[in-house]
Amino acid sequence: MNVYIGEEYTPDDESLFFVHNFTDVRAEIKVRDEENGIVIPNNTIPSNPADYVAGQNLVLNNTIPNDPREQLFSFIINGKNMTRWKEKRMTFIGTRCIGSCNEEIVETDEVGDEILWSNPKSWPSGKVPVADEDVQIESGWNMTMDVADTPIFRLVRVNGILNFKRGMDITFRAKHIFVRAGQLHVGSKENPFTNECKIILYGERNSQAIVYDNAVEAGNKVFANLNIVKMYGKSRKHTMTRLQFPALKGATNFTVEKGLDVVPGDRLALLATSYENMAGDDVIVESYDNDTGLVTVNSTYTLNFYHWGAPKSTGDKYGGADMRGEVIMLTRNIKILGDNVDSWGGHFITGDTAEVSEDGTVKERIGNTYMDWVEMHNLSQVDTNHAALRWENAA
Numbered sequence: 001m002n003v004y005i006g007e008e009y010t011p012d013d014e015s016l017f018f019v020h021n022f023t024d025v026r027a028e029i030k031v032r033d034e035e036n037g038i039v040i041p042n043n044t045i046p047s048n049p050a051d052y053v054a055g056q057n058l059v060l061n062n063t064i065p066n067d068p069r070e071q072l073f074s075f076i077i078n079g080k081n082m083t084r085w086k087e088k089r090m091t092f093i094g095t096r097c098i099g100s101c102n103e104e105i106v107e108t109d110e111v112g113d114e115i116l117w118s119n120p121k122s123w124p125s126g127k128v129p130v131a132d133e134d135v136q137i138e139s140g141w142n143m144t145m146d147v148a149d150t151p152i153f154r155l156v157r158v159n160g161i162l163n164f165k166r167g168m169d170i171t172f173r174a175k176h177i178f179v180r181a182g183q184l185h186v187g188s189k190e191n192p193f194t195n196e197c198k199i200i201l202y203g204e205r206n207s208q209a210i211v212y213d214n215a216v217e218a219g220n221k222v223f224a225n226l227n228i229v230k231m232y233g234k235s236r237k238h239t240m241t242r243l244q245f246p247a248l249k250g251a252t253n254f255t256v257e258k259g260l261d262v263v264p265g266d267r268l269a270l271l272a273t274s275y276e277n278m279a280g281d282d283v284i285v286e287s288y289d290n291d292t293g294l295v296t297v298n299s300t301y302t303l304n305f306y307h308w309g310a311p312k313s314t315g316d317k318y319g320g321a322d323m324r325g326e327v328i329m330l331t332r333n334i335k336i337l338g339d340n341v342d343s344w345g346g347h348f349i350t351g352d353t354a355e356v357s358e359d360g361t362v363k364e365r366i367g368n369t370y371m372d373w374v375e376m377h378n379l380s381q382v383d384t385n386h387a388a389l390r391w392e393n394a395a
Contacts, residue, residue, distance in 0.1 A: 005054060005088040009079030015052040016077040025096045025211040029073055031055045034089040036081060045076060052076045055090050096211040100356055105159055107181055108140040117145045129153060137162050139181055145170060152202050155210065158182040169196040175203050176210045179225040180365065186334055187232040192373070193334060194234045199223070201346030202339045205381075213353040216392045219381070221338060221346040226353060226365040233334035233373030237261040243270075243309025243325040244293055247281075251303050253296045256327050262288040262295065267330040270307050273323070279305040282330070332375035345379045351392040367391075 031040040033055050040055040057075040082088055115122040122143065129135045131151035137143050141160030152173040159181040164170055177199070187193030203221035210218050218224050238260045247254035247270060254270070264285055272279040281304055283297040307325035314323045338346030350367035357363065379388035
């Protein structure tokens with residue numbers, strides 16, 4: 001960030017004392033006086049206002065514990081040390097962490113016997129983690145998540161292996177999930193997860209951020225992966241069909257092909273068939289008749305738009321283009337969700353980093369994410385570069 005001090009300033013003018021709050025992590029903020037070519041150290045604001053000089057500053061992290069809105073950066077603007085008739089530029093350079101951004105961990109290639117999340121004996125504290133706690137899956141652990149609905153954890157660090165138990169529905173809640181040296185698995189390519197799995201991220205725009213690299217902004221409400229994440233959901237046989245007859249605006253049913261893999265509770269999208277590209281409908285199936293192809297939607301919903309359909313393709317008539325309305329299967333049994341609060345979503349980041357330990361050893365971490373039949377909803381963060389699913393290179 002740059003701040004410009006106008007050439008009209010004189011040494012006799014009153015000093016301005018600016019205070020800004022911030023939510024991203026900042027171990028320090030360097031202030032460089034570009035005109036004089038000097039860097040003004042942190043925490044240099046004197047107690048006597050008569051001694052104020054432009055660029056003196058103060059960084060305060062967590063002035064109120066666990067309230068990220070009270071992370072403050074203050075700095076001074078005045079006309080001292082100005083060159084007459086020349087504008088002064090002050091450059092602010094934020095550093096998220098000094099040295100390594102993460103704590104030292106002892107890594108092992110050995111994997112222990114399976115331990116269960118629900119068993120107090122699986123944890124060094126002798127207690128199952130509770131709400132707003134930092135949770136550590138340590139290197140060498142082979143942990144199985146077997147809790148149907150977890151509390152909201154503050155931060156879950158995965159340095160060992162975390163598997164989601166098959167044969168049960170699981171809702172996993174956290175403000176941050178950080179797969180650093182470990183692996184997180186929900187099903188496998190050969191044996192997909194067939195129950196319902198929801199991973200829900202929590203937080204608001206001003207919630208506390210996490211950081212794993214000075215060059216990569218992880219932010220808040222984040223699922224960050226620096227090693228291996230694999231999620232394989234239950235595939236569906238029929239992913240797209242077409243309307244066999246027009247679906248009318250205000251209707252509670254429509255007809256698609258017969259004999260499809262459609263069951264009550266499925267979510268279907270009816271794509272637009274008009275010039276209005278947003279004229280689509282998103283419905284929940286109440287029933288499906290295999291013999292007729294009739295889909296009845298949830299009784300609380302009626303179609304908002306007209307969608308054209310016909311028993312046969314129009315390809316012969318329109319040069320190969322089938323103009324009938326497409327109906328898409330949206331149902332996924334594995335979901336990564338952002339808690340719906342203040343229109344602030346979560347995000348999933350796969351990145352890489354080079355960690356430097358105290359003895360100078362460099363450990364390179366490269367994230368690998370594999371997903372199939374996984375839904376993401378209420379993810380991405382407005383007015384940032386945080387897409388729902390993104391890749392970040394620290395180089």
